Amino acid sequence: MSKRENYETRTEELLQPIAAAQGVEIYDVEYVKEGSDYYLRAYIDKPEGVGILDCENVSRALSDVLDQEDFIPDAYILEVSSPGLGRTLKKDRHLAHSIGKEVELKLYKPLEGAKEYAGVLKAFDENSIVITEAAGDRTFIRSDIAVIRLALDF
Numbered sequence: 001m002s003k004r005e006n007y008e009t010r011t012e013e014l015l016q017p018i019a020a021a022q023g024v025e026i027y028d029v030e031y032v033k034e035g036s037d038y039y040l041r042a043y044i045d046k047p048e049g050v051g052i053l054d055c056e057n058v059s060r061a062l063s064d065v066l067d068q069e070d071f072i073p074d075a076y077i078l079e080v081s082s083p084g085l086g087r088t089l090k091k092d093r094h095l096a097h098s099i100g101k102e103v104e105l106k107l108y109k110p111l112e113g114a115k116e117y118a119g120v121l122k123a124f125d126e127n128s129i130v131i132t133e134a135a136g137d138r139t140f141i142r143s144d145i146a147v148i149r150l151a152l153d154f
Contacts, residue, residue, distance in 0.1 A: 007031040027083040038076035043083040102151040
């Protein structure tokens with residue numbers, strides 16, 4: 001397990017009881033470097049959507065626990081937020097929850113001349129993702145997909 005994966009897993013473990021106490025669920029945790037700064041981001045959600053107070057309460061409680069545990073030696077910025085409307089679907093549980101919803105995906109390299117596709121998420125397994133487009137179903141190899149997210153419909 002990489003350092004990043006270890007930090008994310010440990011943070012998610014510490015966040016579990018906090019999320020339960022605050023009535024939210026953990027959508028994702030990520031530890032990333034952007035420029036010269038490290039960020040530890042926790043994305044939380046609940047059926048009616050999270051508000052600023054949810055984020056603030058979780059952030060304060062998580063910050064206290066992270067200070068006590070002190071397992072990340074680097075200086076980092078803690079952020080707690082909603083995953084947003086156009087949320088990235090990184091994990092199988094995200095995909096399972098999004099079956100039947102409109103998604104957009106971007107590929108690492110063009111397929112039939114295009115790198116971006118949109119359609120309704122129909123199915124997925126460990127190797128592929130199937131979306132339904134106007135012309136029918138299209139299957140993509142998961143390792144070819146750079147990002148898949150919920151489509152924003154305005």
